[in-house]
Amino acid sequence: MQIQILQLIEGAKKARGLTVVIDVFRAFSLACYLIDQGAKEVIPVGNINDAYKLKEHNPEFLLIGERDERIPEGFDYGNSPSFIQGIDFNGKTIIHTTSAGTQGLVNASAADELLTGSFVNAPAVIRYIKNRNPENLSLVCMGYASLYPTEEDTFCAEYIKNMLLGIPVNIDSMIEIIRNTSGKRLFEPQNQEHSPERDFYLCTDVGKFDFILKAVPYNNKWLKLIKKI
Numbered sequence: 001m002q003i004q005i006l007q008l009i010e011g012a013k014k015a016r017g018l019t020v021v022i023d024v025f026r027a028f029s030l031a032c033y034l035i036d037q038g039a040k041e042v043i044p045v046g047n048i049n050d051a052y053k054l055k056e057h058n059p060e061f062l063l064i065g066e067r068d069e070r071i072p073e074g075f076d077y078g079n080s081p082s083f084i085q086g087i088d089f090n091g092k093t094i095i096h097t098t099s100a101g102t103q104g105l106v107n108a109s110a111a112d113e114l115l116t117g118s119f120v121n122a123p124a125v126i127r128y129i130k131n132r133n134p135e136n137l138s139l140v141c142m143g144y145a146s147l148y149p150t151e152e153d154t155f156c157a158e159y160i161k162n163m164l165l166g167i168p169v170n171i172d173s174m175i176e177i178i179r180n181t182s183g184k185r186l187f188e189p190q191n192q193e194h195s196p197e198r199d200f201y202l203c204t205d206v207g208k209f210d211f212i213l214k215a216v217p218y219n220n221k222w223l224k225l226i227k228k229i
Contacts, residue, residue, distance in 0.1 A: 003137045003164065005157045007149045012107040017136025019111035020125060020160065024152040025183065026079050026195075027065075027101025027142075028116035029203040031213055033081045034064070035227045038090035042225040043218060044102035048072060051097040054222070058093070065097040068145075070194050082198040093224075100142035105215055105223060108140060114215040116225060119156055123207040126163050128228070137164075150182040152203075175204045 006014055012021060022028065031042050045051040048067060052074065055063050063075040064084075071078035077087075079098055096102055101116070108114055113132070117125050117139070129137060139160055141153035155174040162169045179200065185191055186200040211227045218224035 015138035018134035021104035023101030
């Protein structure tokens with residue numbers, strides 16, 4: 001198995017083979033929480049205007065996401081796992097657009113198979129990859145707003161790669177480094193309204209969910225994320 005770790009949108013465009021698009025803070029952690037709380041499917045959208053149009057044609061769908069970490073006008077929820085805890089999404093379809101994670105999915109058009117990745121379901125992702133045993137594996141780290149790499153996404157990719165190769169990983173050390181680097185913003189008082197401290201812990205709860213999220217075609221134009229055990 002050839003494994004490459006790629007960064008940002010350009011990395012997503014270069015991804016080949018089985019591809020895992022990683023966004024720990026917070027898109028693909030949130031997506032797992034949404035599915036676990038009953039959502040039927042999550043439709044990742046890159047362009048926010050497309051998200052509004054999709055909602056207009058499907059008023060029963062929910063709009064969830066962010067721009068500059070804030071909830072956009074007219075959205076039902078922001079991109080925070082903390083703020084959707086305890087909400088019943090049973091049977092709901094979610095339109096999800098973010099500055100990083102969903103951008104990676106829509107740009108990874110050359111991938112043979114497309115998954116999302118985050119710490120909360122990383123062990124399930126690793127198990128799935130082992131079972132598939134692809135010739136090529138691309139791990140795409142979406143970083144902060146697709147602008148620059150971040151510790152949490154790169155460490156998540158390294159965790160997946162090392163576990164596949166049988167290399168020991170000190171996950172506690174990784175999370176501590178994240179806490180003091182790219183994760184610091186989640187502890188800053190001025191960010192609590194949109195990026196609360198609790199999100200750090202919800203997004204670094206390694207292996208909380210025992211399922212993967214796979215992107216499959218939806219209505220000939222979009223992708224949708226569905227749960228696979």
